[in-house]
Amino acid sequence: MIGQLTGKILEKNPPEVLLEVGGIGYEVLCPMPTFYAMENRGELTLHTHFHVKEDAQTLYGFISKDEKTIFRELIRVNGVGPKVALAILSHLDIATLISAVANDDDVLLAKTPGIGKKTAQKLIVELKDRLAKLELINTNNQTVALSSSNPNTGKALSALQALGFKVKEAEKMLSAITDNSLSTEQLIRLALQNK
Template structure:
């Protein structure tokens, strides 16, 4: 098992990067939260998880141990594979995720692309005793923050439409997280997201 890689980012893409480690280039799949902190030519240490399949061996990397540990918890849940777990980390911060699980807020979790009602309930049931509250978290402040989220159906509709257009769940989660504001319709979010994709 490869625990971490320390090297130089040579190429940066939406869902992965190439990391040069002493002349060997590793392709590492990364969440949007990690991607935002990377730049081509920069030296970095990524905590990694090696996923072995019959047809491939895939590396997933994270800039913080918080992201890495949450990823490890997520992939133990039935119905949540590495790609879905990566999408979760692209759509919501570890602190927000822990708060949602602690508060049993399935409605918030189902706003994440790839997470349906049954999976959200399973996440809460199986992780509520494994994940602690984020440091400095206030239940009152947390609920206020969750209440400010956009309506569930609008975000889900926008995410599903964008995925149907060929964008990945992690790309969609990252863009929607940046552009969303209270009260937006699905159509408004789709238009803004397409403009954001066009700038890349």
Template sequence: MIAYIRGKIAEITDQAVFVEANGIGYELICPNPFRFQTKLGQIEKIYTYHHVREDAQILYGFEKTDEKTLFSKILNVSGIGPKGALAVLASTSVQDFVTAIEQENEKFLTGFPGVGKKTARQMILDLKGKLPFDYTMEEFTAARDGKETNDLALDEAIEALKALGYSDKEINQIKPKLKQEKQQEADGYIRKGLALMMK
């Protein structure tokens, strides 16, 4: 099993980071490859999950060990594959996901691509109380309260973008990036949304 790779970030694509180590180029599929944009050309350590199936061997790459751990745990959920687990990690933080599982927040979980109510319930059933992350109840409460504020502001921003004439398809394409912003006010999300739309 390959636990991590230390090498030069040689190339970044929409789905992967290419790392050169000892003359070998490794393709690492990542939740957010562009997190490594500022490290292009530098020597970095990337934690890896080696996924083996009958027709392929794939390396998934993560910036932090807790992301790798959560990825492996999500893979154990019935009906969730690597693509679904990556989508979760691309859209949220480890702490926010753990908070949602422990508080059985189905609304939060069904916000991920391809996750309906049935899959959300399965996630809670398979993962609640079994995730190896040491967050206190105070942190859970703070994360929940902050999430509720963020959700309200994001919802308001999305309605504003619709009022400006943007389609659901256009908004859904930028929504994962907006969620990462952690804004407390709708205006912040709107400004970011407009900037993303202009790209």
């Protein structure tokens, strides 16, 4: 199995990157956060997952081990294949995904292309315990707002996204709020003031 590749970026055509390693060009499918992290790098190290089906052999690459770990947990869910898992990781960052599962936020999960309400609910049921037990390496990279004990934080995050804010921007706005007794409406109002 191919677990990691380090090489020169020849082409970037989301979701695919062509990585030259030892004179061989590997086509690797990556989630969008990995593409954003590549920026203008000439050389790149990707943590990879090699997926084999009867009609295809595909490499999936991730900038962090945490992304790869979450990807592998997602494809263990019945009915979620690698392409859907890649779409989830492209749509939601790790902290938002973990928060959505922990807060039973099937509405946010269902906003991912290729995920319906039933699949979102299945993801929550199957992943809730598994994600809570995961030891992620780079958790300090994730937003503090989502570790808030206020159950309304996830709903406020979804509402801010519905208003057109990007996930990172909405999380930053919510991270400044320390009062855990606020309603969803109060959280949204304060977050908009923190903009």
